[in-house]
Amino acid sequence: MATFNLKINGKTRAVDVDPATPMLWVLRDHLDLPGTKYGCGIAQCGACTIHLEGNAVRSCQLPVSAVGKASVTTIEGLSEKADHPVQKAWLDHDVAQCGYCQAGQIMTAAALLKRNPNPTDEEIEAQMSGNICRCGTYVRIKEAVKSAARK
C-alpha cells in the first residue's frame, strides 16, 4: 500500500492503495466517482475512458502509481452543470439507450474535439472506434460529435 495525492477534477484527493491498482478502481471504489465504467478491463471497450492532462486514456490500464502530478478529469468533472458542448449535444440528440458506455464515449469525444475542433467523419470514426456501444447508438454519437464541433 502507498499513499497517492491525485489531482482529480480540480481537487487534490489522497488515496492509500496498492500502487498497481488501476485508476478505474481507485475512482470507483476509493473516491466515490462511479461515473467511469468497467466494461472489459483490457482497454478494448472504452467504457472507462478518462482524461489525463486532457488526453483520453483507458483508466482500466492506468496504474495509480503512473499518474503522478498529472491532472485527471472524469465524467463527473467534465463540466460544472452538464453544459460541456459534448454533454449538451448528447442531450440534444438524445443519444443514450442503456447509457452505460456513454460516459466513456463522451470523454473520448471531448478529448477529440479539444485536439481537433473540426474533425471529418472519418476522423470521428477513427477516434471513436475504441468505444463500444452495445445498444448501437453510433449514428447518433457521430451526429452529436458533429453538433458539438459546430458549437
Next chain:
Amino acid sequence: MNNDTTGLDRRSFLKASLISSGGMMLTVSFLSSFKSADKAEALNLPDQWAQLNGYIQIMADNKIKLICPNPEFGQNVMTSLPMIVAEELDVDWKNVTVEMGPHDNIKLGPQFSGGSNSVKMYWKPLREAGAAARQMLREAAAQSWNVPVGEVTTKAGVLSHPNGKTAKYGAMAAKAATLPVPKDLVLKSPKDFTIVRKSKKNVEGQKVVTGKPLFGLDYRTEGMLIAMIQHPPAFGMKLKSFDPAEALKMPGIKDVFSLKLYEDGFEQGGFDTRTFNDLLVVVGKSTWEVMNARKKLVAQWQPAGDVKDVVTGREGKKEVVVPGALESSKAQMEQMIEYAKKPAQELRKDGDPEAAFKNAAQVIERTYTAPFLAHNCMEPMNFFAHVTDEKALLAGPLQAPGWVEPTLSKLLNLPPEKIEIQMTRMGGGFGRRAYNHYLSEAALISRKVKAPVKLMYTREDDMTYGIYRPMYTATYRAALDADKNLIAFHVKGGGVPEHPIHPNRFPAGAIDNYLAEGWQIPSNITIGAFRAPRSNFNAAAEQSFLDEVAEAMGKDPIRFRLDLLKRAKENPVGKNNDYDPDRYAGVLELVRDKSGWGKPGSEKYSRGVAAYFCHASYAAHIVDMVTRDGQPYVERVFSAMDCGIVVNPDAATNMVQGAVVDGIGNAFYGALTHKDGAAQQTNFNNYRLIRHNESPKKIEVHFVQNDKDPTGLGEPPFPPVFGAVANALYKNKGRRFYNQPFQPELEKVI
C-alpha cells in the same frame, strides 16, 4: 376512432389516499387489463402475472410525480410509460418527474422488461390510471365550485369552468383523494393526444451524461464487500477440491469458500437457469484486491457427469438430464448435420407437400447455420445483496424481479414480504437479465459472510458463464412447377439445445403445400432468450431463402413477398397463421417507397431487403452496401416499422437504429465457440462487436401511421436485419453466404 369508454370490472380497484405533503396518491389496479393473448409471444411467463397498478402523485404545488413500473434497460420505458399516464391525466410534461418504482407486483403489475412487452402490456392500464385521476380531480372541482362535473374541463394540469373559475390540479388534489374512484372512464381519442406521439427526451439523459450512479455496479452501502466467483473452466466440469490458503493471505481478503447455488433436488423455476452449481467464492474489501486474490486460488476441477435437474416450467414439473460431455462447436456442427437427416417432429403441415415436391419441376434447397451468441451487456452481471436471518435487501440490474422472488424465498427461507428487490438502471439486458442466478448467488454469499456484498462478474466471467443464444440450423426447400410457380415450401430446423421454428409464421398460410419440422440436440451449454429468441435466426435464414426463390422465379423480391401476402390475405391456407398480411405488406410497401427501390439513384449500392413479424410488431429493412478497401460495409439503411401508435417517436427511432446496428454486427462478426467445453472467446479482444467505423452512416426509420394500440420495438426490428444483410452481400459478392457470422467466410474470398 371514437373515444374509448372503458369499464373497470369488479375485480379492479382504485385506491386514493392523501400523502403527507397535502397531495393525492392514486393507486390503480386492473386485473382485467391482461388478456391471455398477451402471454403468447413472451418468454415462458409465469401464470401469476395479473395485477397492474400505476402510481400518480400530485403535489399541492402542481408538481406531478409518476412512477415507472417496469425495469429500464435502455428501451426508454422510464420516459414512455409515464408519458402514457401524463397524456390521460392531462398535465404539462414539464411538471412531471419520474421515479423507478419499487418491486411490487401487486401494486405495479408484471414488472417485466422483455418480449417487447413493456408499452404493449402497460398501455391500457396506464391510460386508465391517468384518466381515473383526471376524472376525480374534475369531480373535486365540480363539488368545490358547485357546478355539474360535465362542465369542468382540464388543460395541462389546470381545471376550469366556463364561469371563469380555474384551479391547478394541486389545489384540488387533497379533495380528490377523498372521492370514490370512478367506475367508467372515457379515454382520449388518439387525435387529441398532446404528449403521446410527441418526442420527449429521456428523463434520465442528464444523469447519464454526468455520470450519476444509476447502475447496479454503482450501487454501494457502508461496509459493503466485493465478491467474485470462480466458475469451472468448462461446461461439463465441476469443483473437485480447492485450497484457499494463498488467496486468504492476500490483502483485503475476508473469506474464500465454496457454496452450492441449488441444493440437490431444488425445484428450479423457468428462469432459474444456471450453468454451474458449485461456486468458488472470494470476498474482500475492494474490487482490485478480490481480482488479485482470485488469481491465487488453487482449485481442481473434475467432469460433472450427467446432472439431473428438477425444472418447473411451462409444461409443469419435470426432470431434465443435462449431459456431462465436454462439447466442441466443430463436433456440434457435425452432429447437427447428422440430426438434420433424421426424422423430426412435425410442427405444421398443409396440403400434400411430399407429393408437390415429388412432382416439382425445380426444387431449391439451402441450409443455414448460426453459432451461439453471448449477450455481452456492457454492464456485466452483478448484484448487491444484504441478507440477514430476518430479511433480504437486493439491488441491481434485473429484467423481471417478480420471477426471482419465489426462488429467493425458497433459497433463503424468508417469506416474500421480507425480501426487497430494488431495480437499478441496467447497462443492457437483451434477455440476459431475465435469468437471475447472479442475484441468488449474491444473496447466498451475503448470508454466508453476514455482510452487505456486491457480487461482480468480470467480462470474462460474464462471457464464459453461459445462457447464450442457441446454435441453430435450418434447411429450407421450395418446389416450383414448370411455370415457376411456388407450389410447396418445407422448413426443417434444429439446434443445440432447441430448434428455432415458429411453424405458423409467414410464409405459412401463403403456400398450398407446407411443412415445418423441428429437432433438437441436448447440451450442457445453457441458453436463454436473446433479443427476439428464435426469430433472430429464422428471419436470417428464411428471408435470404425467399430472396433466392424470388430470383429463381424471376420476380422482384419485394413483389414476390407482396404476392405471397396477398394470397395469405385473400385465400389463406391452414389455420393459426399468426400475422396480419396487410400490416406485413404495409411495412414492405413503406420501405420500398421511402428507399426508392427499383428506381434510379441507388446504383452505387448493393441492396438487400428483408421483412419479419415477431413480438407483435412488423419490420422491414433495405440495406445499402458498399465496398471500402475490399470489405463490404452497410453504408445506409431504410427501415419501416408498424408498431401501432408510436408513443415516443424519436426514442422509438433510436431503438430501431440500435437494433439495425446490433443486427449488422452479429450478422458479420457475432460468434461464441467452444472447445472441450471451454468458451474460446472470453473478452472483447477475441469476441468481435461492431464498432463506430463498421456502423452505417445513416439509418432512416419510418413508421406506419395508424391508431392501433401500441406494440413493442425492442425485438421486432432486429431479426430481419440479418436477412437484409445476407441479401445485400449476395449482390455485393455475387455469391450467397449461408453460415453466420459472415466475416470469416468473407475473408476467405476477399
